[in-house]
Amino acid sequence: MEPPKPSAFIPVCTAVCLLLGSTSMFFVFTCPWLALNICPAVPPCCAVLFLFVLANFTMATFMDAGVLPVAGEDEDKDDEFRAPLYKNVEVKGVQVRMKWCASCHFYRPPRCSHCSVCDHCVEDFDHHCPWVNNCIGRRNYRYFFLFLLSLTVHMVGVFTFGLMYVLHHVDDLWKLHCLVTLVVISISGLFLIPVLGLTGFHLYLVSRGRTTNEQVTGKFQGGVNPFTRGCWNNMEYLVCSPISPTYTVRPWKRAAVRVQPPFLRPELDRQMAAKIRDNGTHSLALQNKRPSAGAVELSDIKQLKTPPPLPPKPDRSLLKSQVAVSDDMGHHTKSIIPVSIPTVPQLRPVLEAISRDSSPIPPEQLLKASDQQAGSRGVPDVSSGSKESPARGSHQVQPLLQPSGSLQLNSLPLNSRSLTLKHSSRHGSKSQLLLMHADGLGSNLAAGIISTSGLLASQCSSSVSPSYDNLISPADSQFLAQRGAPSVSYHSHFMSLGTDGTAPRPAPHSYSPVFMGVARHSPQPRDSSPSLQGLTSRDPSPSYQGFLQRDSSPGFQGLIPRDLQTQSITSRDIPPPGAAKREATCHGLPDSLRDLIPQDMTLPKSAAARYDNFSKTIMASIHERRELEERERMLRVQARSQALYGPDVGIYDIPSRRSLPPDNVRPSGSRGPTPPAYGSREFLMSTGILGYGLRTSPLSSSSTSSLTRGPKTSSSPLQSSSSSLQSKGRSSSPAYLHPERQAQGHSSSSTSTLPRLPTNTYPAPPYTSYPTAKRSSLPFPSEGKESVALGTLK
Amino acid sequence: MAAEFHNLQEMQHSALLVTKVFIQRDYSEGTVCRFQNKFPSELNNRIERTLLEETVKTLNSYYVEAEKIGGQSYLEGCLACATAYIVFLCMETRYEKVLKKISNYIQEQNEKIYAPRGLLLTDPIERGMRVLEVSVFEDRGSSGSTPSSSMSSCSSAR
Numbered sequence: 001m002e003p004p005k006p007s008a009f010i011p012v013c014t015a016v017c018l019l020l021g022s023t024s025m026f027f028v029f030t031c032p033w034l035a036l037n038i039c040p041a042v043p044p045c046c047a048v049l050f051l052f053v054l055a056n057f058t059m060a061t062f063m064d065a066g067v068l069p070v071a072g073e074d075e076d077k078d079d080e081f082r083a084p085l086y087k088n089v090e091v092k093g094v095q096v097r098m099k100w101c102a103s104c105h106f107y108r109p110p111r112c113s114h115c116s117v118c119d120h121c122v123e124d125f126d127h128h129c130p131w132v133n134n135c136i137g138r139r140n141y142r143y144f145f146l147f148l149l150s151l152t153v154h155m156v157g158v159f160t161f162g163l164m165y166v167l168h169h170v171d172d173l174w175k176l177h178c179l180v181t182l183v184v185i186s187i188s189g190l191f192l193i194p195v196l197g198l199t200g201f202h203l204y205l206v207s208r209g210r211t212t213n214e215q216v217t218g219k220f221q222g223g224v225n226p227f228t229r230g231c232w233n234n235m236e237y238l239v240c241s242p243i244s245p246t247y248t249v250r251p252w253k254r255a256a257v258r259v260q261p262p263f264l265r266p267e268l269d270r271q272m273a274a275k276i277r278d279n280g281t282h283s284l285a286l287q288n289k290r291p292s293a294g295a296v297e298l299s300d301i302k303q304l305k306t307p308p309p310l311p312p313k314p315d316r317s318l319l320k321s322q323v324a325v326s327d328d329m330g331h332h333t334k335s336i337i338p339v340s341i342p343t344v345p346q347l348r349p350v351l352e353a354i355s356r357d358s359s360p361i362p363p364e365q366l367l368k369a370s371d372q373q374a375g376s377r378g379v380p381d382v383s384s385g386s387k388e389s390p391a392r393g394s395h396q397v398q399p400l401l402q403p404s405g406s407l408q409l410n411s412l413p414l415n416s417r418s419l420t421l422k423h424s425s426r427h428g429s430k431s432q433l434l435l436m437h438a439d440g441l442g443s444n445l446a447a448g449i450i451s452t453s454g455l456l457a458s459q460c461s462s463s464v465s466p467s468y469d470n471l472i473s474p475a476d477s478q479f480l481a482q483r484g485a486p487s488v489s490y491h492s493h494f495m496s497l498g499t500d501g502t503a504p505r506p507a508p509h510s511y512s513p514v515f516m517g518v519a520r521h522s523p524q525p526r527d528s529s530p531s532l533q534g535l536t537s538r539d540p541s542p543s544y545q546g547f548l549q550r551d552s553s554p555g556f557q558g559l560i561p562r563d564l565q566t567q568s569i570t571s572r573d574i575p576p577p578g579a580a581k582r583e584a585t586c587h588g589l590p591d592s593l594r595d596l597i598p599q600d601m602t603l604p605k606s607a608a609a610r611y612d613n614f615s616k617t618i619m620a621s622i623h624e625r626r627e628l629e630e631r632e633r634m635l636r637v638q639a640r641s642q643a644l645y646g647p648d649v650g651i652y653d654i655p656s657r658r659s660l661p662p663d664n665v666r667p668s669g670s671r672g673p674t675p676p677a678y679g680s681r682e683f684l685m686s687t688g689i690l691g692y693g694l695r696t697s698p699l700s701s702s703s704t705s706s707l708t709r710g711p712k713t714s715s716s717p718l719q720s721s722s723s724s725l726q727s728k729g730r731s732s733s734p735a736y737l738h739p740e741r742q743a744q745g746h747s748s749s750s751t752s753t754l755p756r757l758p759t760n761t762y763p764a765p766p767y768t769s770y771p772t773a774k775r776s777s778l779p780f781p782s783e784g785k786e787s788v789a790l791g792t793l794k
Numbered sequence: 795m796a797a798e799f800h801n802l803q804e805m806q807h808s809a810l811l812v813t814k815v816f817i818q819r820d821y822s823e824g825t826v827c828r829f830q831n832k833f834p835s836e837l838n839n840r841i842e843r844t845l846l847e848e849t850v851k852t853l854n855s856y857y858v859e860a861e862k863i864g865g866q867s868y869l870e871g872c873l874a875c876a877t878a879y880i881v882f883l884c885m886e887t888r889y890e891k892v893l894k895k896i897s898n899y900i901q902e903q904n905e906k907i908y909a910p911r912g913l914l915l916t917d918p919i920e921r922g923m924r925v926l927e928v929s930v931f932e933d934r935g936s937s938g939s940t941p942s943s944s945m946s947s948c949s950s951a952r
Binding site for chain 1: 841
């Protein structure tokens, strides 16, 4: 607030001078005669009255009118960006408009107004009175009104008595006493008229229950005033209502209340819940069990909390909750999903393996593996089953890799698991990515696949993309958990595809080539994803190729395509999982996943050596990079062709706040209108990254943040995240990174592409298009520049 | 190592402010101070619905009592007028007394009910009686490189 201008004090000073001066003159020169000749009680009464005037004047001048303190950042941050200017509220049946105050950052309560002179909002704002140099509002309106009343009476009295004196001393008019009295009565007479008018006006307002502001702006001119209590009650309220204390100065301070975990949670549907309620010890114990679990173990309490399907929360909490859930539950939490969806990272190994022409894990095998994990439950169970495994995996976190691996990939070779362990250094974003992918990929199968691929990916990518590793390992569970509901749905979709073995979607022929191409690739070059190498190292088994031909599993194909698509597919450069996804644009992701899964399963055995071969990894990464680029090109082509498919196209949906959203399955080439930021860049980046299982924490965090603010600002968050990702580009990043980088670079370089992806897919029914979305998303990242992807992967 | 572990333990037991949930004023009865008794969805899995609703209901009743126009408010007004409002310097009005009661009540609720659930209520008077702010905390767990941020300060400490 600016310091008060000196000119603002002129009316006040004038008023004070006039009032004090005149009255004192009156008392000195006129009152003695009045006391003698009229009544001795006149001066005391006038004195009392004058005292009352002064008191009210002082209160009106110095009392806080009801200033509302400016809202803190926390309160307005939700409103600031997308706040409508007005908010309607119903007051006693009448619609009243609350306006957003840009200065004070809140919606002004009814009858509240912002005083431009004082630059603050005042409750029940009446007007800003220059004569008292203060706002008149809720707290001091009474004093102002009483001041007006008392001043009127006082002025009338002074005028009357002065006139009487003058009339009695007409002969001595030029004497000092008379002159002074003349001056006094002329002043009082002169100012009596406006003061009387103002008093009458406010009497009218009070009787109608309006403020000056409302009267002047004509708010309730024709309508009903909901704030009036009736004439008498209004008067009563005016005079007798308690004065609320000021808001700006709090007289007392309270002792701080300590908030310390563990926290109780209501209606815990997990076992933990009950324990927690009893005492925090159990949860504490649980917490202590996994001291280094990190986000995964965040808090048992969190686990208990039923994580909403990707609420707009920080990644951390999401992750925690999901991890917790998966951990905790081990059994159900379908919402958490982490399990089922074979995230891109998980699939990446498979994809890479495929691309490297290593003996790709036959899809059937992968599928089997995941199936094993998933158990023989139905589709929904699959997800839960898958969840379990990751949950279990995540439960143990570091040591978990093995259990999770074992859980999910029964047949997964030890190599992958060990590799996973090796690389499961980081969780967090990567895991989120992994989860995201997992979600996209779908249910149990995904889980199995993901875990496998994740493991593989982590292993492979460890050398190249540490983030990927992290993604794979702890991420598995975490991601799965995070994927939550969307993944579940997707999962079922995926599963249905997988189990049926039929391609629900028109098999994109492009996928076949991809797989074929992948299979043809020698595993070696694909070092970027050692896990994938393992996959690819397997000879392009017929199953794999069969997988390639399995257009029916678009989703999975989308995952795999990257490696597979080297040749034919529109070549997104997404790392295998991503690639697969992308390729699977046209098809459901599940199919791809299914295909991948078996491959993944078989991969470990032969890939073991590869995983440990870092030099190979490097070479593979280089090779993969090339492949990715090629794929990207192909994918673009494919995307354009796939654009026609619409939602059916692989969706590279940004897992905006949730597991990969089914929409935005748009191949990079065929991006539709810019989707909400929610889906666009962030999604692309996240999915792209996830596809490759290399979701760096910055990426995830940025994408997460952008996700939550998506609605507010469309492309900016995504852009920023993508740019941040890009900045991290590494030239030597493994092929896995490429897709992401490319995706990011692509996104950053061409905002249009990123947004397009989500927008296109956005309208599509989430779950149905989810697999496709995934697929399209996969290609998308590959379109990004390498540098970008690499950077982001970090 | 031990120190690390200890820190971890501490970290696990520190709370981090995650978000704030705002319970808005209920203007359906005019400008009297009332808060909406609508249960915010963000708190669905943090606290039982009945507890929060009970708190809000009690607060609303306190505010009704504070703003009641009746015998005591008449007396206070007359006394104030008679003494040219000098009495305000010496005496506490009824409204202020009720506000103190409200503050105590919120403090007690925080200690007993909300803090154990990782929540903190902020006295509405500090927000200009516009909202009832509920701060939501999360267990920081071992996630943090962030400095320990156990939110201990009550809003009134601001």
